[in-house]
Amino acid sequence: MTTPKVPKDVYEAELFRLQSELVTLQEWVRATGARVAVVFEGRDAAGKGGTIKRISEYLSPRVARIAALPAPTERERTEWYFQRYAAHLPAGGEIVLFDRSWYNRAGVEKVMGFCTAEDHARFLHQAPVFERMLIDDGVLLRKYWFSVSDKEQLRRFRSRLADPVRRWKLSPMDLESIARWEDYSRAKDEMFAHTDTPDSPWYVVESDIKRNARLNMIAHLLSTIPYREVKHPKVKLPKRPPADDYERPPREMFTQVPDHAARLAGDPEADA
Secondary structure, three states: OOOOOOOHHHHHHHHHHHHHHHHHHHHHHHHHOOEEEEEEEEOOOOOHHHHHHHHHOOOOOOOEEEEOOOOOOHHHHOOOOOHHHHOOOOOOOEEEEEEOOHHHOOOHHHHHOOOOHHHHHHHHHHHHHHHHHHHHOOOEEEEEEEEOOHHHHHHHHHHHHOOOOOHHHOOHHHHHHHHOHHHHHHHHHHHHHHHOOOOOOEEEEEOOOHHHHHHHHHHHHHHOOOOOOOOOOOOOOOOOOOOOOOOOOOHHHOOOOOOHHHHHOOOOOOOO
């Protein structure tokens, strides 16, 4: 049975409600010093980035930040594998959204041969231990796998190819993933077998319908954290004091940004 797409007006209303709850969560995190780490994984074009954007849209970048690490440097390649990811974990009062994470080793690195078989086996052994340590230390860790079908992934790739503002998202790795669909499937199955634990389970988000996936993921995240509304003192805007002897310099003294908007609005004086 195919799940129907949520109507746009219903989606927008519910998304805003959930985003308002995310702000409440943020204030609870800030007030209590909680540490929240959310891992977003899945195939290319599975909808991770769009969901992260909706989560962070109204949140303070001082509290909620996105960790999207580039390829490791030569020095980082000689470190303990988890070391560079640990540096991005949340401190007290922070939320970190990992747009891909240490699970690169179980996915792209495994499939593309960027790590050895020994590196991969060591990762599968150490990842549950690493996550257990985070949880024992009080980090609220949540892991989401965005599941997209091969047909829908290909449709999204074609859409990116035809869109000048999203074409940059179609990388050589994306193209390679088309030919290696089954390899990625086997790697994901092996990863789940080792890292889908009672302490740190994977939550699978069916993401062929983006609207539904976003609502489902955000609602679930909120349901797993025991946050509450934090009371803030009422803010009263002060009265502006009367003008003294200050006189604003004329605008002509400063270099103004050209009024591009006025030209679009058809103002005949805009180009004067």
